[in-house]
Amino acid sequence: MSRLKKLFKKDRNKLVVFITAGFPKKESTEDLVLQAIEGGADMIEIGIPFSDPQADGPIIQKASEIALSNGISLSVIFDQVRSIRKKTDIPIALMGYYNPILAYGIDNFLNDCKTSQIDGIILPDLPLDEGTFFCEKAKSVNISPILLVAPNTSNERIKLISKLSQDLIYAVSILGITGGDMSSKENLKKYLLRVKDNSECPFIVGFGINSSDDVEWFNNYSDGAVVGSAILKKVLNDPTNKPVYNFVKNLKGRTK
């Protein structure tokens, strides 16, 4: 059984941690990922920096900009993941935009995902309408495409998206970009119940989640919570003294 399937079979609270590769230093990726795992992360998303991150707020934009100026690239990221894989068996997904992958070559990209044991791929600018080709190709080599749904996605579309994704989907918590402001819990609850009713696979929730209360709350209505901007903000403020470990441990606090 795949790592993703195994993880989401378990009926406990889950914390997914997003780290931008190559930030704050080119070689930081491994250290930050291992800190997150030590702090209790259940799954890791590694962000592939892009020059024009449309779906990202100021913090991930900043982190991506720094990572790119450090000279990060997909081939370096794959080397980093291979090294991380020697030390951990938790699910790892790559999250990024479509263009760097097109430039790398889709076959080449999927092949390197395979050899570095990547479990899933999240591409916010590749929706259902354009994504069939890529998603089917990924699935044919047993890598899970993780498509996104949003608060304004119809029930019918949630069904289709979860069918194409197959193993896991990602529910964007807000109308907005990463790190954005949360809407009312009442609306969120309605939306998450709607995703639960219509999705044919488990789903994680992210965008704007930044406290252990949030993580606990979202786990009541989904299969896991993703934290990204809030963690990178800690690293931006002070990269020393294991900021990711400390923050993740705190986030995970009540979700044992």
Added chain:
Amino acid sequence: MTNNIKNYNYPDSSGHFEEFGGKYVPETLIPALNELEEHYLDQKSNKSFQNNLNNLLKYYGGRETPLYLAKRISKELGYNVWLKREDLNHTGAHKINNALGQMLLAIEMNKTRIIAETGAGQHGVATAACAAKFGLKCTVYMGEEDIERQKLNVFRMNLMGAEIIPVTSGSKTLKDATNEAIRDWVTNVENTFYIIGSSVGPHPYPMLVRDFQSVIGLETKKQFKKQSGKNLPDRLVACVGGGSNALGLFHPFINDKVKIIGVEAAGKGVATNEHAATLSKGKFGVLHGAASYMLQDDNGQVTIPYSLSAGLDYPGIGPEHSFLHKIKRVDYHSVTDEEAVNALQWLSEKEGIIPALETAHAIAYLLSEKNDIEKGEDVIINLSGRGDKDVNTIAKYLGNII
């Protein structure tokens, strides 16, 4: 030689021009794009919408614009040069044709807030004018560098009550202004209409902008026939940033036996790293919601373009142009800053018309040794905008201070 095709009918129903175009956007925007497409297709065949738009174009925008035979330069060059005077539109460029069209859609869709991106500021000014006219709130994203070089337009937008948000990320020009506008739209999608200024972005924008701009080509066709007594011109020429003024002129002639030329900005030369010649030097990719050619490095990171002209300083190009390039229906050339400024001075001195720096690139094609125009041809140039906004930039370039 350019290919002619019959029954050109693009984009297809999914918004593609073969491999180009599409909707490469965050999921949040998909329902909004679908809603926009539905409304647009509805209104396209709605008589009262079209009458309303035509009246606005006429009484507010100042259409129709003249097709002017520029006799002095024609004599000098040995062929007829016709200028389609989009510079005489209200707010000074072709951009108002599209801004009015999209504004009517926004009203019809009950949106209460307008956002736009702008490079040269012409689209921002056109949008600000329409928003003022209809009493809607308007926010314009503009790169910090463009704010500096197009100060005059920033002031005009302010006068008309628009809020200008300076964009400081990346290249601080049109590319990044577009990123910020998209982020705003994702966040405020429920009440906000995004008026895109060129034939770029996710479907249905490239189609809708082209259609609203096609009034240029439709008028030109009639005027040319009437004024010249001939059926068709030999050649059409327009500058290409995102590509809207070009498609507006070209599209009604696409099935006709007419040569079509698009002119990109070569900045300091296509052999340098400082240019915006997307089709000459770009590669296939995805930017701002569409698959098209774009300037990028080997890792798929978008590179920072350069042109003296803010409206052409963009690393992408509308998907339809990539398609027309691929099928060889349109020939694409590029001209440098220097050639454009020369052409601007030449047209000013010979015809008393100061074109926008963007437009000057199309004029420069006439003076380029690389063109294959034959004596006696009828050549139509889209004079997309006037140069008032650029006088500071040009003066500085020529070493003057005003």
